[in-house]
Amino acid sequence: MAKRKRKKNFMKTIIKIIALCFALFIGLGFYISYTEKYKNINMKELDTKIYIQAADKESTGKLQVNWQYMAAIDGVRYKNDFSKVTDRSVNDLATMFLEKNSTSTKIKNNPYKLVDLDVVLNKLDFDEKQKEKVNNYIENLKYTGFTKISLNDPSKQQFIQDLYTEAADVYDKYGVLPSITISQAILESGWGKSDLSTKAKNLFGIKADTSWKGKKINMNTSEYYNKKIVDNFRVYNSNKESVKDYGEFLKNNKRYKQSGVFQAVHYLDQAMALEKAGYSTVENEKGEEIYSDLLIEIIQEQNLQLLDYECEINYFKSSK
Numbered sequence: 518m519a520k521r522k523r524k525k526n527f528m529k530t531i532i533k534i535i536a537l538c539f540a541l542f543i544g545l546g547f548y549i550s551y552t553e554k555y556k557n558i559n560m561k562e563l564d565t566k567i568y569i570q571a572a573d574k575e576s577t578g579k580l581q582v583n584w585q586y587m588a589a590i591d592g593v594r595y596k597n598d599f600s601k602v603t604d605r606s607v608n609d610l611a612t613m614f615l616e617k618n619s620t621s622t623k624i625k626n627n628p629y630k631l632v633d634l635d636v637v638l639n640k641l642d643f644d645e646k647q648k649e650k651v652n653n654y655i656e657n658l659k660y661t662g663f664t665k666i667s668l669n670d671p672s673k674q675q676f677i678q679d680l681y682t683e684a685a686d687v688y689d690k691y692g693v694l695p696s697i698t699i700s701q702a703i704l705e706s707g708w709g710k711s712d713l714s715t716k717a718k719n720l721f722g723i724k725a726d727t728s729w730k731g732k733k734i735n736m737n738t739s740e741y742y743n744k745k746i747v748d749n750f751r752v753y754n755s756n757k758e759s760v761k762d763y764g765e766f767l768k769n770n771k772r773y774k775q776s777g778v779f780q781a782v783h784y785l786d787q788a789m790a791l792e793k794a795g796y797s798t799v800e801n802e803k804g805e806e807i808y809s810d811l812l813i814e815i816i817q818e819q820n821l822q823l824l825d826y827e828c829e830i831n832y833f834k835s836s837k
Contacts, residue, residue: 555596555597555650556653557653557654557657558588558589558592558597558654558657558658559592559597559598559599560657560661560665562597562598562599562600563588563592563599563665564599564602565584565588565661565662565663565664565665566663567602567604567607568584568585568587568588568591568607569584569662569663569817569822571584571587571604571607571608571610571611572584572587572611572822573783573785573822574608574611575608575611575612575614575615576611576615576783577783577785577786578782578783578786579615579627579629579782579783580615580627580629580630580631580782580826580829581631581783581784581822581823581825581826581829582611582614582615582631582826583614583634583823583826584822584823585655585658585661585820585823586614586634586637586651586655587607587610587611587614588654588658589651589652589654589655589657589658590610590637590638590641590651591606591607591610592650592651592654593643593647593650593651593654594641594643594647613632613637613640614631614632614637615629615630615631615632616629616630616632617629617630618630627782631826631829631830633830634651635648638651661820662817662818662819662820663817663818664818666818668818668819668820672708673708673819676703676708676709677699677703677819677821677824679756680698680699680702680720680756680760681695681699681824683698683756683757683760683761684698684699684760684824685828686761686764687760687761687763687764688825688828690764690768691764691767691768691779692779692780692782693764693767693778693779693787694783694784694787694825694828695821695824695825695828696784696816696821696822696824696825697784697787697788697791697812697816698760698763698764699821699824700784700788700812700815700816700819700821701720701721701763701791701796701812702720702721702756702759702760702763703815703819704811704812704815705720705721705722706719706720706721706722709756712736713734713736713738713750714756716734716736717732717734717736717750717751717752717753718752718753718754718755718756718758718759719734719750719751719752719753719759720756720759720760720763721759721763721766722738722750722797723750723751723762723763723766724748724749724750724751725749725750725751725752728769729751731751731752731753732751732752733749733750733751733752734749734750734752735747735748735749735750736748736750738750767779770794772794772795773790773791773794773796775794776790776791776793776794777790777793778790778791778794784812784813784816784821784822784825785813788808788809788812788813788816789809791808791809791812792806792808792809796808799811
């Protein structure tokens with residue numbers, strides 16, 4: 518009798534152990550599934566346009582907010598469920614990255630300053646694991662822009678990086694944003710592949726007017742929709758020299774100051790100011806000026822506004 522009872526208890530113990538192992542196995546499966554689900558940002562449901570537009574709305578007249586930081590934060594706090602994002606929530610998040618600057622350290626006398634990502638994460642009470650995930654999501658977004666098409670084109674990325682140092686210098690000296698300088702170089706030179714840029718290292722289509730004392734080259738150019746003209750253009754020894762002279766060219770022509778190019782602190786305003794000043798007379802088939810639209814499209818597609826953010830945040834860090 519006792520032997521039968523011990524056998525029965527033994528079988529119950531075995532069943533409990535099997536049930537416990539099964540529960541642990543199922544739990545581990547759910548855990549792995551959960552962690553894999555949130556390992557990377559949900560690119561399928563993420564609408565990058567919402568974040569880019571919200572960042573630009575808050576940045577206009579101030580300093581550039583990093584839209585990728587915002588998207589990464591929402592990816593973590595909403596557990597990759599971007600259906601929970603609202604216009605109000607994303608706009609409120611954008612405001613957390615800017616505040617009034619009460620110190621003497623200001624960019625071009627701008628009354629605002631950028632707030633570090635870690636400061637924002639602390640305000641949101643993110644723990645260390647959440648912070649780590651935010652940084653991982655930011656890395657996921659490295660080559661994602663307005664259209665969500667991968668920007669991981671080595672030649673284009675190299676072209677942008679090769680011009681960044683000189684573009685930052687132009688910003689430091691004259692206030693022309695790196696996004697504007699580089700987007701103009703991309704547009705005017707066809708990513709450095711146009712005849713003018715390969716033969717004359719002229720990335721910006723700057724003509725050789727009477728004030729130019731250097732070498733020049735005579736070439737065809739497009740001035741209006743489907744219209745070609747022949748003109749003289751400046752010749753440089755390098756792309757770096759071209760960027761440097763571009764800054765001087767804008768500074769020395771009064772119409773750029775008069776149109777508000779140097780007063781603009783955001784790329785949307787600066788692109789419009791360049792069009793207003795007549796940097797290019799390019800038009801569409803309806804005769805409408807579209808130069809600013811072309812620049813803005815390039816900036817948003819290539820994430821060039823993040824170069825503005827990088828330049829501005831580095832300025833604050835170096836001034837501390």
